[in-house]
Amino acid sequence: MNGVNVKDVSVAFGALKVIDGLSLDIAEGEFIVLLGPSGCGKSTLLNAIAGLLDVEEGKILIGGRNVTWEEPKDRSIAMVFQSYALYPRMSVRQNMSFGLKMAKTPRADIETRVTRAAEMLQITHLLDRRPDQLSGGQRQRVAIGRALVRDAAVFLFDEPLSNLDAQLRNELRLEIKRLHMELGSTTMIYVTHDQIEAMTLADRIAVMKDREIQQLGAPDELYHRPANLFVAGFVGSPKMNFLEGRIAAGASGLMFENDTVSLSLPDDVCAAPPAPGQAVTLGVRPEHIALDGGTWDGFRVDIVEPLGADALVWARRDRTSIQLRVTTDEPVKVGTPVALAPDPRRANLFDTETGRRL
């Protein structure tokens, strides 16, 4: 039992409530990613789970045990920080064994565990170096190794890859994923800003904003069925296109319209059919709109950003600008008139007023 349960937890700094009545249930062995804009309280939540911050209200259970008032060391957690946080005056070996030494683990046992972790992370040749003699990627490997030797039930990562360059990030991301699969029953909670990290690593993603979890679900679900406008806009890059309009009255079936475009939608796009005339926002992802051959005519190609495998195209009509992801071998020319073809089955409808998915 390595699950984590956060129950109605509030955390405050003085008068400022940073987390307010938040609940989150994480199953054993699950990989949860916390995603959200800067300052929304991701690190705060992680620190509260780690016991580095006291909670005002609520409780935290790890492996079914109430640890709300326990010291960090007694929570069976390990933590990896963005800044690596390696002890600068200790060698890599001493860094990795510090926690075990504090726990009075027998020396032979420490030795085996450090060796094993170092082998898993391929840092055996670095064991006798000091942190300032390592590159950024190596430092973060050591930091992960330091977490690994503790045999913790729960791993907490606070933006572990943010200080690394793109290539190293990919490499270590894969490493973390592999680690999670090898460890099997170890639960991981991972904070990041990076969409790709979130999508590739997570079993479930929790999108946070305004002291709350906006949506909790599998990456696929978040991507295809975002619960509100914020999640829809935050998850996915390039961003989902939003068009404000209303439900057309008098049409047969469900129909979105505004002054520029209209789109007839299958009924199963929304859970509950909205009333005709209701103000709604249509959301369509760039990859779900074809460049030509559709009904949204009068657009012209405005900007083209080739990305190699595909290209991002901005099409424009008056004040409406729509972004598409286009995979074609032929280069798209700026100024070409196009008739966009959105895929109605992949469209999302939101209540403009509340921002909620319909």
Place this chain on the structure above:
Amino acid sequence: MSLPPPDPEGRRPKTVTAGRVGVYAFLVISAAFFLIPLWVMLMTSLKPMEEIRLGNIFSLPKLWTIDPWISAWSGACTGLECHGISVGFMNSVQILIPSVILSIAIGAVTGYALSFWRVKGANVMFGCLLLGAFIPYQVFIYPLVRLFAATGLYNSLLCVVVVHVIFGLPLMTLLFRNFYQGIPIDLFKAARVDGGSFWSIFLNVILPMSAPIIIVATILQVTGIWNDFLFGVAFAGRENLPMTVQLNNIVNSMQGERRYNVDMAATLLTALVPLAVYFLSGRWFVRGIAAGAVKG
């Protein structure tokens, strides 16, 4: 027709600007201001009295002698006793060593506690310490004398050491706190997750990183405590008077003729410890002051 300026290439030619001349002039003058008295003292201490009476205070001695130094160290009289300043030297060392070690050790621990642990009322405590650093010492002397007299500690080595530690604490705490504020908090958090306790984190993680600030603190405390006069007079008792007080007694001793060369030698002997500290650690000292100034 004038030549066009040459195409810039290679090292830029050095130019002398008015500002630079001004800076150097200022530096030379201020150096002279502090060095001339030192020169006069040194020369005087190496001359016999006959030569001093002639009055050429800047000139080199015609007849070099180190007798004044020997006399100052072991023969000069304070009142009725004539053991020179060596007694004071030993007393000062005995006061200095425990005072420096204790004040730095306690300052480091309080600075660490204030920076990393959410001590209840830490800010209030820190405010009090700051205030303590700026209140003139003289205010505390009489109450402290009464207090120590009541406890029977008064006029002892322990008494003066305790006073030095207490009055060194605000500055030491400030110094260490400022230094520790510069250490990333994540490091402390990592150590907490690793199961470090208050003391084990301090000893294993924080203290090994503190070498620069310990050096600065040592310099400040050694010079400060060595140069102290007031606490020595007020708290140490006749047996333990530090070197500064002894020096004063020699210089102001009213018996016989005034022996300027002995006075100068005694003064230089007293100043030797701080001087050595400054010369051996000038760079560190400046660094410490700068660190305190920027972060404080």
